[in-house]
Amino acid sequence: MKNSVKAGIFGVCIGDALGVPVEFKTREDLKRSPVTRMLEYMSWNQPKGTWSDDSSLTLCLADELAKGYDLEKIGQSFVKWNRYGHWTAHGKLFDIGGTTRHAIARLIKGESARFSGNIFEEDNGNGSLMRILPLAFYLKEEEDTGKVYQTVKEVSSITHGHFRSVFSCFIYIIFAIELLKGKDKKETYRHVQELALELAEIQGFNPDEVQLFDRILKYDISAYPEDEIRGSGYVLHSLEASLWCLLNSESYAEAVLKAVNLGEDTDTTGAITGGIAGIYYGFENIPEEWVSELVRKDDIEKLCGRLENKLMN
Numbered sequence: 605m606k607n608s609v610k611a612g613i614f615g616v617c618i619g620d621a622l623g624v625p626v627e628f629k630t631r632e633d634l635k636r637s638p639v640t641r642m643l644e645y646m647s648w649n650q651p652k653g654t655w656s657d658d659s660s661l662t663l664c665l666a667d668e669l670a671k672g673y674d675l676e677k678i679g680q681s682f683v684k685w686n687r688y689g690h691w692t693a694h695g696k697l698f699d700i701g702g703t704t705r706h707a708i709a710r711l712i713k714g715e716s717a718r719f720s721g722n723i724f725e726e727d728n729g730n731g732s733l734m735r736i737l738p739l740a741f742y743l744k745e746e747e748d749t750g751k752v753y754q755t756v757k758e759v760s761s762i763t764h765g766h767f768r769s770v771f772s773c774f775i776y777i778i779f780a781i782e783l784l785k786g787k788d789k790k791e792t793y794r795h796v797q798e799l800a801l802e803l804a805e806i807q808g809f810n811p812d813e814v815q816l817f818d819r820i821l822k823y824d825i826s827a828y829p830e831d832e833i834r835g836s837g838y839v840l841h842s843l844e845a846s847l848w849c850l851l852n853s854e855s856y857a858e859a860v861l862k863a864v865n866l867g868e869d870t871d872t873t874g875a876i877t878g879g880i881a882g883i884y885y886g887f888e889n890i891p892e893e894w895v896s897e898l899v900r901k902d903d904i905e906k907l908c909g910r911l912e913n914k915l916m917n
Contacts, residue, residue: 607888614887615856619876629870663904666911670907672914686708728766728839772842816840834868836868856878856891
């Protein structure tokens with residue numbers, strides 16, 4: 605699929621930028637005044653087209669993968685973001701989640717990226733899911749789902765090491781990989797259900813944890829009514845919402861606007877949905893106006909080119 609790296613990464617950044625101005629707004633607020641275009645200021649007082657930590661950390665990961673896979677260097681790029689504004693929209697940080705902050709503090713003290721992430725049940729915010737998409741490009745030729753899981757686990761666990769976060773990232777990545785193969789989204793979804801449940805059985809994952817994914821893996825998440833889909837910062841809600849928005853849309857714009865207008869953690873739901881919607885619908889389906897309004901779009905485009913050259917040739 606031509607331009608798939610660009611489609612996915614711009615997809616993340618634009619979904620994020622659409623959500624930044626209305627972060628924390630309720631669904632009721634957004635029903636009265638829905639997001640239909642790029643807005644500015646409001647929640648974070650940032651100019652139009654500004655993206656947040658979701659995109660910054662996605663771009664850090666993409667930047668490192670364009671040089672090769674090195675877990676410690678990925679961890680250090682997160683430190684550079686946190687301390688020096690590396691891959692921020694305007695040279696400084698304005699948003700960071702608690703679990704990510706604690707993990708980066710450990711990295712700053714010299715802890716290995718293999719052991720820096722939080723592993724407790726309360727550490728299941730969406731902070732690793734929001735940045736994991738570039739791994740889909742890196743792993744798309746890997747046929748061993750156990751190896752895909754292991755790599756996803758390593759990269760998620762830099763900040764979020766609990767099984768629930770890791771498994772959410774794994775489901776999202778195999779979904780993205782199947783889309784990269786040019787498959788229909790419904791067919792992709794059914795195949796991902798099989799792959800994920802099969803891996804859970806082979807690896808002997810905790811059945812109580814796997815059961816939490818039943819709405820995605822045993823039922824059809826797209827069939828649930830909107831009022832049963834949450835836009836919160838909890839990783840499972842974010843994964844459900846992103847799949848629901850993609851499966852119930854017919855264009856990139858429809859998918860990301862659905863995601864943002866769910867309310868609550870609007871930038872992250874927009875970013876996570878935007879990544880897979882970008883890949884599925886293609887770069888040319890992202891509204892030109894939104895691309896032109898995106899902050900640092902030329903830098904992002906150059907990075908996409910570097911990653912594409914590294915991984916797609």
